[in-house]
Amino acid sequence: xxxxLLLHVSISVLILVSSLSWSAxxxxxxxxxxxxxxxxxxxxxxxxxxxxxxxxxxxxxCYKKAEQxxxxxxxxxxxxGIVAYLSKDTTAAIEYLNRLAINGLKKKNFEGNNWGRTIKxxxxxxxxxxxxxxxxxxxSRSVKPIYSQQLKSFYAHDQKVRRNGTAGNSASIADAExxxxxxxxxxxxGFPSFERTGFYDTMRFLESPxxxxxxxxxxxxxxxxxxxxxxxxxxxxEFPPDDYxxxxxxxxxxxxxGSIYKTNFSTASMSKALYNVEQETSAHQTIDPKTTDSIRxxxxxxxxxxxxxxxxxxxxxxxxxxxxLTSYGLHKFSQKLEMIxxxxxxxxxxxx
Numbered sequence: 001x002x003x004x005l006l007l008h009v010s011i012s013v014l015i016l017v018s019s020l021s022w023s024a025x026x027x028x029x030x031x032x033x034x035x036x037x038x039x040x041x042x043x044x045x046x047x048x049x050x051x052x053x054x055x056x057x058x059x060x061x062c063y064k065k066a067e068q069x070x071x072x073x074x075x076x077x078x079x080x081g082i083v084a085y086l087s088k089d090t091t092a093a094i095e096y097l098n099r100l101a102i103n104g105l106k107k108k109n110f111e112g113n114n115w116g117r118t119i120k121x122x123x124x125x126x127x128x129x130x131x132x133x134x135x136x137x138x139x140s141r142s143v144k145p146i147y148s149q150q151l152k153s154f155y156a157h158d159q160k161v162r163r164n165g166t167a168g169n170s171a172s173i174a175d176a177e178x179x180x181x182x183x184x185x186x187x188x189x190g191f192p193s194f195e196r197t198g199f200y201d202t203m204r205f206l207e208s209p210x211x212x213x214x215x216x217x218x219x220x221x222x223x224x225x226x227x228x229x230x231x232x233x234x235x236x237x238e239f240p241p242d243d244y245x246x247x248x249x250x251x252x253x254x255x256x257x258g259s260i261y262k263t264n265f266s267t268a269s270m271s272k273a274l275y276n277v278e279q280e281t282s283a284h285q286t287i288d289p290k291t292t293d294s295i296r297x298x299x300x301x302x303x304x305x306x307x308x309x310x311x312x313x314x315x316x317x318x319x320x321x322x323x324x325l326t327s328y329g330l331h332k333f334s335q336k337l338e339m340i341x342x343x344x345x346x347x348x349x350x351x352x
Contacts, residue, residue, distance in 0.1 A: 030236075033236065033237075034235055034237075037235070037236065037237035039066075039069045040067075041241070043062045044062070044066050047059040047063045047066065048079070048302075048306075048322045049306060049310075051079065051313075051320055052310060057087045060089060064092075070237045072099075072194075073194055074202075075206075075322070077099060077103075078100065078115075079320050079321060080096050082320060084096055090127075090128065093124075094128045094131070097129055101131075101132045102136070102142075103144070103200075104139050104140070105136075107129070109206070113206055118319070144196065147192075147197060148201040151185070151192050151197065151201045151210070151212070152211060154178055154182050154185070155215065158175070158178055158211075158214060161174040162218075179215065179219055179224055182211070182215055186212075191239065192210060192212050193237075209243050212239075213243060213247070216230060216247060230247075231244065231299075234300070241301050242324045244299060245296075245301060246324050249261055261296050262292055263324070292304050311323055
């Protein structure tokens with residue numbers, strides 16, 4: 001038993017070493033690299049639609065194929081772990097769980113989320129998580145915490161300005177300084193992808209997008225150098241496309257509608273609504289799907305129809321992290337989207 005546990009930890013250490021050297025194994029040309037990133041997201045989208053259809057073995061197969069082209073994003077690693085668990089693939093379940101630990105996800109945070117709470121007392125989970133603490137220790141001694149510490153100092157400065165109630169010109173100056181500092185850091189150290197930071201830059205929680213996103217968020221009323229850095233990172237597979245699209249779609253600029261990628265179905269604010277639920281769901285019926293999907297495809301997003309299905313699914317099954325949910329009104333969104341889909345289906349049947 002002890003030997004098996006040591007073997008699992010050793011394998012996880014090898015996975016950590018290989019992930020840190022992943023960049024050196026990437027295609028030599030940028031074009032070839034981005035082709036690989038596109039294949040990665042194509043496979044991830046297939047995996048997510050398989051999850052919607054409760055076909056967990058197919059989803060797991062797609063995740064395994066996806067990682068042949070790019071290291072997992074945070075949510076994809078987590079989802080791969082869920083489908084491995086549900087498929088009773090012991091080897092894959094142990095590997096993915098250990099990699100969550102190596103990347104710095106504390107066990108109490110894992111067991112406190114929507115999936116972890118439902119499995120933490122099961123005998124299968126207790127078996128596959130035996131090396132979790134050992135892997136967490138391995139990750140804590142890697143370069144990821146060191147890299148992330150600098151980023152967290154930028155985030156701390158960003159939050160200090162807001163906690164002190166600084167407003168107006170003072171906040172703008174502080175934000176501009178922070179943008180310059182983090183841009184210089186990225187130029188020197190590389191973009192803070194999940195591969196580089198793990199959970200150490202996200203307060204060790206699953207859905208916290210990290211320091212770069214928060215600093216960029218506070219700069220969203222204007223176009224800055226962070227826009228270029230974020231887009232390049234998306235295209236290079238270092239920043240999740242849905243995080244990028246979400247912020248762009250919540251931006252209101254002169255001459256812009258703020259709804260480029262149509263992720264605003266899930267990004268309305270309760271206090272200061274950027275979009276009206278009724279208007280958005282009604283307007284969707286007049287959206288040209290081909291044009292919208294073409295725009296979404298430029299940053300590897302799935303077609304709008306699949307995106308809507310995922311929104312509805314996640315409202316019903318919140319174990320999986322397959323779309324961003326930043327709206328407290330998501331349930332209302334998903335109900336209206338489902339109603340529209342049902343009307344279309346019934347209308348199509350009557351026309352036959």
